[in-house]
Amino acid sequence: MNSTRERNLERGHAVLDWNRRHLNSTSVLDEALVGECFAEHFVVEPNGRHYEATRSTYLEFLNGMKKDMRGIDYEVIHALADEDSVVFAMLAHISRGNGKHETFQAMLLMRFDNDGKVCLWHEVYVARPMQ
Secondary structure (H helix, E strand, C coil), rough: EEEEEEHHHHHHHHHHHHHHHHHHCCCCHHHHHCCCCCEEEEEEEEEECCEEEEEHHHHHCCCCCCEEEEEEEEEEEEEEECEEEEEEEEEEEEEEEECCEEEEEEEEEEECCCCCCEEEEEEEEEEECCC
């Protein structure tokens, strides 16, 4: 049987895989799809900001974010999990519909509730210059 830490690592990777599948301009999202990974009510903290979110408000945000995206991919450099969360140090690669590519260095903490759904998405990210 997997330990809670191992399950949280698997959950974290599953959320990244969900993003890979669904965060593009051709995908059709709804609240049920968002609910595959996210709790009904959760907190989003990107780069020092704080938002109380619901599946509905997050769906609206995701639809706006992905409207010009061809896709997103992640390169996890380091992962660490405890009894209720996972942390990824990673690169996030975003492809835009206009052919532009962006890379961000990111540190992402996801905390999970008792149902294994994300209840906290805390991310610090910076754009990485093209090399």
